[in-house]
Amino acid sequence: MSERELRRNLSILTIGTVRELTLLTDRQIRYYEQQNLITPGRGKGGQRRFSLNDVDQLLAIRDFLDSGDSIKDIQEIFAKQHRKAQEKQDSESALRRSLQKEFAQIGRFGAR
Amino acid sequence: MSERELRRNLSILTIGTVRELTLLTDRQIRYYEQQNLITPGRGKGGQRRFSLNDVDQLLAIRDFLDSGDSIKDIQEIFAKQHRKAQEKQDSESALRRSLQKEFAQIGRFGAR
DNA sequence: AATATGTGTCAGGAAACCTAACATGATATT
């Protein structure tokens, strides 16, 4: 994962600011967590800590609900997205591996 | 100001996460605010809200103090930085203005 | 009509944050 993605995944926001950033109520935010649409971290005392990605996710949820999708629909949408991201990552690491082999060959015969 | 700079200036962090991100105590953070080294916003109930820029600033303060600078030194350093940033912005907007004039001339005589 | 869904609301309690004040070790000034 890139530096940038790591930063976007840092759990740094409390539910209060997330509420302000998303215009959702905390009831809604907690409910969506309960439905496994987001999985915020927890601070020492047990308080939720959200990442910027969580905020994006919540905004997406809001849009999906507004346009008539149900929570279950959104769960499937997210599951599909996750599978695609996984496939992409898999194919990229496969590519990396095959490139490594290729370079290893070059190294063996052609180097210096 | 760019979109990116705006985002970096959003007041979204509570003192708790800032404490974790900077490894400072809240006593220190509040003291530096009192010394006008940072000026976090305030939430509805009066609680401090920090931006990512504030965090950067606090990390810088920590480094300066570690290397022997006093708070007053840091105040002057920041004041100098601020002056420079201001000058830069001034000269840039002056440049923009003069370019605009130039294009206006071209427009007057050379266009279509 | 009965059930499921998504959200509102309330209660009681815990955690986080606030300000103000006093304490203290280290360094600077007199």
Add this chain to the structure above:
DNA sequence: AATATCATGTTAGGTTTCCTGACACATATT
């Protein structure tokens, strides 16, 4: 050496935010 300043620790009392769990309710689905 005595005193003052600086940066931070600590404590106290009060306010705000967040927590979970429960019940209520309007709307959609069966």
